[in-house]
Amino acid sequence: MSRKRQDPVPVPNQKWVASVRDKLLAWYDENRRDLPWRKNKDPYRIWVSEIMLQQTRVDTVIPYYERFMDAFPTLKALAEAEEEQVIKAWEGLGYYSRARNLHTAVKEVAASYGGKVPSDPEAVSQLKGVGAYTAGAILSIAFDRRVPAVDGNVMRVFSRWFAMQDDVAKLSTRKKFEELALHVIPEGRAGDFNQALMELGALICTPTSPSCDTCPVREECRAREWGVQAELPVKKKAKPPVPLQVIFGWIRQGDKVLLQRRPNEGLLAGMWGLPTVEAGKGEVAPGEFLREELCRKGISIELGSVLGELEHVFSHRRWQVTLVEGKIKEQADGNLPEGWYWASEEEQEALAFPNVYRKAFAMVRERKNDSQGIQGRLF
DNA sequence: GACCCGTGGCC
DNA sequence: TGGCCAAGGGT
Numbered sequence: 001m002s003r004k005r006q007d008p009v010p011v012p013n014q015k016w017v018a019s020v021r022d023k024l025l026a027w028y029d030e031n032r033r034d035l036p037w038r039k040n041k042d043p044y045r046i047w048v049s050e051i052m053l054q055q056t057r058v059d060t061v062i063p064y065y066e067r068f069m070d071a072f073p074t075l076k077a078l079a080e081a082e083e084e085q086v087i088k089a090w091e092g093l094g095y096y097s098r099a100r101n102l103h104t105a106v107k108e109v110a111a112s113y114g115g116k117v118p119s120d121p122e123a124v125s126q127l128k129g130v131g132a133y134t135a136g137a138i139l140s141i142a143f144d145r146r147v148p149a150v151d152g153n154v155m156r157v158f159s160r161w162f163a164m165q166d167d168v169a170k171l172s173t174r175k176k177f178e179e180l181a182l183h184v185i186p187e188g189r190a191g192d193f194n195q196a197l198m199e200l201g202a203l204i205c206t207p208t209s210p211s212c213d214t215c216p217v218r219e220e221c222r223a224r225e226w227g228v229q230a231e232l233p234v235k236k237k238a239k240p241p242v243p244l245q246v247i248f249g250w251i252r253q254g255d256k257v258l259l260q261r262r263p264n265e266g267l268l269a270g271m272w273g274l275p276t277v278e279a280g281k282g283e284v285a286p287g288e289f290l291r292e293e294l295c296r297k298g299i300s301i302e303l304g305s306v307l308g309e310l311e312h313v314f315s316h317r318r319w320q321v322t323l324v325e326g327k328i329k330e331q332a333d334g335n336l337p338e339g340w341y342w343a344s345e346e347e348q349e350a351l352a353f354p355n356v357y358r359k360a361f362a363m364v365r366e367r368k369n370d371s372q373g374i375q376g377r378l379f
Numbered sequence: 380g381a382c383c384c385g386t387g388g389c390c
Numbered sequence: 391t392g393g394c395c396a397a398g399g400g401t
Contacts (some may be wrong), residue, residue, distance in 0.1 A: 152396065207396090
């Protein structure tokens, strides 16, 4: 069997490079969006924006970014903040380890670099949560250093410019594009050029139905020349999320609700939520799994009614949730296990919950409104 | 390389 | 409706 040889990295000729640089930068100067992190070149502001933008759309990020910068205007302010506040500011954005890593790294910069973001690639790359792309983005945008910042946009644009069929899901492909980028990024305007590549990918060279007719570099694009732009980039399909039956408990004592902090590793690590168990096998009511688990924790409950069902899809899990009401048997003023907590409504508002739990809260609230004047309040 | 880690919007 | 995607990083 012969092993399939990888296509070599194309080496663009100088004429093509000069043309693409000029046209793309001219287009960017005219068409760049006025985004909040483009007000200046403060490395801290650039950094925060890049972390938030990881796997997240610009429109989603903007309001979070504004609030975050109001709360933590400087690197020092973020370094001195409590983690709980930082996570609260991230609530609803997802990928919460981004916020924890950012906080860790910012504290590291405060402690080891006098509060100034380092401008050398080795130091920046070592910061927690800063990988090859983000390091390149910070270094090029904030410090105008000629470093590649290859994200999904850039891979799509390059795939089309050179009509390359490499699988963009592979790490090796990204490295190939980084090498390619080094041939194209100009001296002097490295940051603008990297942003122009991404801006082109976001506005013109879009994943589906790219606007080739208005593309500033349509003459330089092999995919367009060959009419294969819709076929590129090549990307291996992701596995579908695995379905999982999950039970949430809505367990009240007086005006307080039982909360559980999730384990420090895995899905929604360290986040607050309702008591959560996986449903096991067997022909019993879903709530039984919850009752038994709580019993093991020394919390004795009587099952109430099913308050509702909801589905929440993560990247790799599909939670099919049954929300079950529970009534505490004896006054449980004794010791709760580590990470468990009776929270009043006021206390709940200070905690950060991922959206799957916020959906459940909303469900309870609706149900409460519906039943008011009919059965009174839920127990 | 494979898998894990959230969420929302779009067609 | 659902599959796909978004300025990725860590393990």
